[in-house]
Amino acid sequence: MGVSTFGPAAGRASVLAVDAGNSKTDVAVIGADGTVLGAARGGGFQPPIVGIEAAIDVLALVVDEAASAAGLPRENFVNHISACLANADLPVEERELAEAVQARGWGLSTDVRNDTFAILRAGLPSGAEPRGVAVVCGAGINCVGMLPDGRTARFPAIGQISGDWGGGSGLALEAMWFAARAEDGRGEATELARTLPEHFGVGSMAELIEALHRGRIPFVRRHEMTPVLFATSEAGDTIARSLVDRLADEVVVMATVALGKLDLLDEEAPVLLGGGVLAARHPRLNDRIAELLAAKAPKAVVGVVTAPPVLGAALLGLDHVGATGEAHARLHAHYV
Numbered sequence: 001m002g003v004s005t006f007g008p009a010a011g012r013a014s015v016l017a018v019d020a021g022n023s024k025t026d027v028a029v030i031g032a033d034g035t036v037l038g039a040a041r042g043g044g045f046q047p048p049i050v051g052i053e054a055a056i057d058v059l060a061l062v063v064d065e066a067a068s069a070a071g072l073p074r075e076n077f078v079n080h081i082s083a084c085l086a087n088a089d090l091p092v093e094e095r096e097l098a099e100a101v102q103a104r105g106w107g108l109s110t111d112v113r114n115d116t117f118a119i120l121r122a123g124l125p126s127g128a129e130p131r132g133v134a135v136v137c138g139a140g141i142n143c144v145g146m147l148p149d150g151r152t153a154r155f156p157a158i159g160q161i162s163g164d165w166g167g168g169s170g171l172a173l174e175a176m177w178f179a180a181r182a183e184d185g186r187g188e189a190t191e192l193a194r195t196l197p198e199h200f201g202v203g204s205m206a207e208l209i210e211a212l213h214r215g216r217i218p219f220v221r222r223h224e225m226t227p228v229l230f231a232t233s234e235a236g237d238t239i240a241r242s243l244v245d246r247l248a249d250e251v252v253v254m255a256t257v258a259l260g261k262l263d264l265l266d267e268e269a270p271v272l273l274g275g276g277v278l279a280a281r282h283p284r285l286n287d288r289i290a291e292l293l294a295a296k297a298p299k300a301v302v303g304v305v306t307a308p309p310v311l312g313a314a315l316l317g318l319d320h321v322g323a324t325g326e327a328h329a330r331l332h333a334h335y336v
Helices: 052-069 091-102 116-122 167-184 192-199 205-214 219-234 238-261 283-296 309-321 325-335
Strands: 013-020 024-030 036-043 078-085 107-114 132-137 141-146 152-154 269-274 300-304
Touching: 013 052, 013 309, 024 052, 024 309, 036 052, 052 091, 078 091, 078 116, 078 309, 091 107, 107 116, 107 309, 116 132, 116 141, 116 269, 116 309, 132 238, 141 238, 152 238, 167 192, 167 205, 167 219, 167 238, 192 205, 192 219, 219 238, 219 283, 238 269, 238 283, 269 283, 283 300, 309 325
Parallel strands: 013 078, 078 107, 132 269, 269 300
Antiparallel strands: 013 024, 024 036, 132 141, 141 152
């Protein structure tokens, strides 16, 4: 993954770590001993919407701020850039983004990975080998796996066209679909027909649909429907529970396929859950995931990742430069 060019290392920080999601970007400058020298947070990274160069222009503002906080120049100030980026869904996209990041002249080498790899690396114990599987469910859903020898398992994770189901946005649309049909008589009754419009302060699904369609309620607010779905499920609604159960099934399918691709089904290996939906630890969802994994991958060790993903990007960077165990531990302690 990524693009690398090497040169003299004197007078530079060790790693520039980037975790860039759709809604926010975290950047950290890491010294050779694992010390966080500077950090900054900025806006989202959305090359499919604004284009690669414009997206990296936004990233550059955050990088400049982090470099300034570290007391370093804004060019050629690190040995290695470890960037875990949203929308780097295919190897070709990782290569394109790595070339564009490398061209900014921040460091001597660049490695770009999908941001799910940051969740996986951040969830492993300090000093652990980069080995295991991570499933992330935030706005979308994705799964990756990796081994210390560099082998990986992954999915395109582009949406419905690549076979994906789930994620906060997908769950919101499913909830709307069932609620709309329940209200107008085309589908089975569900409390979602009451709880969704109630959340937005309107009297019916018809009013909610019109408000979303006409823009009176910004469509971006659909992410608010996912917590409503889980609350409705916890209250016992059959349809809402079926959606939660289906998400658990999907998480387990992705995890077991990735484990199988890496020959880890019969070995003890971490399966790490991350992203807003999974990190919220909804009892029905996470309990069902644990139950199904126990049947399909009995040696899998399930964990929930709460550490910031920028830690994972930074640890991957330290892995790349061959940093000491003490450096890894110091960095890990800073964030966990």
